[in-house]
Amino acid sequence: MMAQSATAAMMPLWVPDTVRFYLAHTETGQTIRSLARACGLHPSTILRQIRRCEQRRDDPLVDSALTRLGAAFLPINQQEDSQDMTAPLRPLRTPVDDATVNREARRILRRLCETNAYLVISPELEKAAVLKDSGDAQPTRIAVIERVVAEAFALNDWILCDRPGRIATYRITGVGRSALKRLLAEDTGRQPGFAEAPMPFADQHRVWATREIPDAAGEKAQKIRYNLAESPLALLARRKDKDGRPFLSPELVAAGERLREDFELAQMGPRVTQNWDRFLTAGDRGSFGGSGPAEGPRAARDRVAGALRELGPGLGDVVLRCCCFLEGLETAEKRMGWSARSGKIVLRIALQRLRAHYDAQAGMGGDLIG
Numbered sequence: 038m039m040a041q042s043a044t045a046a047m048m049p050l051w052v053p054d055t056v057r058f059y060l061a062h063t064e065t066g067q068t069i070r071s072l073a074r075a076c077g078l079h080p081s082t083i084l085r086q087i088r089r090c091e092q093r094r095d096d097p098l099v100d101s102a103l104t105r106l107g108a109a110f111l112p113i114n115q116q117e118d119s120q121d122m123t124a125p126l127r128p129l130r131t132p133v134d135d136a137t138v139n140r141e142a143r144r145i146l147r148r149l150c151e152t153n154a155y156l157v158i159s160p161e162l163e164k165a166a167v168l169k170d171s172g173d174a175q176p177t178r179i180a181v182i183e184r185v186v187a188e189a190f191a192l193n194d195w196i197l198c199d200r201p202g203r204i205a206t207y208r209i210t211g212v213g214r215s216a217l218k219r220l221l222a223e224d225t226g227r228q229p230g231f232a233e234a235p236m237p238f239a240d241q242h243r244v245w246a247t248r249e250i251p252d253a254a255g256e257k258a259q260k261i262r263y264n265l266a267e268s269p270l271a272l273l274a275r276r277k278d279k280d281g282r283p284f285l286s287p288e289l290v291a292a293g294e295r296l297r298e299d300f301e302l303a304q305m306g307p308r309v310t311q312n313w314d315r316f317l318t319a320g321d322r323g324s325f326g327g328s329g330p331a332e333g334p335r336a337a338r339d340r341v342a343g344a345l346r347e348l349g350p351g352l353g354d355v356v357l358r359c360c361c362f363l364e365g366l367e368t369a370e371k372r373m374g375w376s377a378r379s380g381k382i383v384l385r386i387a388l389q390r391l392r393a394h395y396d397a398q399a400g401m402g403g404d405l406i407g
Contacts (some may be wrong), residue, residue, distance in 0.1 A: 056090060058072055098198070124362035154209075300361040
């Protein structure tokens with residue numbers, strides 16, 4: 038590992054050693070030999086890593102991340118010398134912290150693992166969107182991420198640019214899938230007792246995660262394994278109705294994805310996961326109150342709570358379980374005591390009501406479904 042210089046010590050832990058070597062050499066002027074002696078590596082190894090980092094600057098996210106890190110951690114004397122240079126088109130924000138990178142990785146990498154999902158970003162925007170193709174319809178927006186976080190993902194090789202241009206697109210890499218598995222394993226602790234047994238061969242080709250699903254009384258929780266690449270909503274959207282049209286229209290899919298996006302954003306706040314059972318059939322459908330570390334998670338909790346109250350018991354339960362908890366329809370039917378194959382009809386009715394709720398919110402000045 039690289040010896041901790043004053044500059045390197047200030048950098049977040051998510052910054053790879055390769056980038057630390059590169060910035061130490063290009064920004065602070067440390068020689069390759071001195072870096073090699075400090076970390077116990079051969080100079081040729083350091084040289085290869087620095088060259089590779091330089092070659093990656095063709096990626097717009099990697100280039101802006103390196104520029105941001107270099108500007109944030111330049112020695113004071115070099116910052117004073119660079120003040121006479123032309124100012125950038127937009128001020129560079131401070132690099133994101135480790136807790137934010139790990140938290141957002143659990144949320145965004147999980148969405149990028151889904152089939153036909155990709156990240157898009159433009160140089161003029163401070164946020165990137167995760168879109169998902171759904172046949173001939175317009176792509177559905179399933180998540181939003183800050184640019185600084187997307188830069189951290191690219192710098193760690195978690196996402197890779199597959200279509201450069203004015204609007205660049207990125208997809209998750211094998212390194213990103215491995216990072217997500219590690220983060221999810223830290224959350225679950227690899228505890229046994231899953232409702233779905235592991236499948237060794239399938240597990241090689243899928244990214245599995247777990248959720249605790251409350252029962253109808255909101256008292257007990259069962260750990261469920263699910264495949265991140267396929268949500269119950271996406272599977273149902275590919276089915277055809279009797280007249281040959283998709284069982285779920287793109288507008289209904291967008292409504293469900295909007296609820297899930299708010300649900301995922303709401304998980305950033307404290308004491309949230311144990312409270313969602315209050316919105317299930319036998320629970321108290323009260324509000325969360327005003328507690329929360331930031332307006333973003335608090336506003337997302339309020340939007341989810343408002344949508345579930347609008348749907349009421351039954352309809353709110355099925356969208357929460359299938360769209361947010363990612364519980365399969367058959368499992369949801371058994372848990373709620375419904376007859377077989379009735380869940381998809383109830384889910385479609387619930388999504389129609391949810392779409393009407395979002396349309397009403399938009400009419401009062403809220404956001405449109407993207």
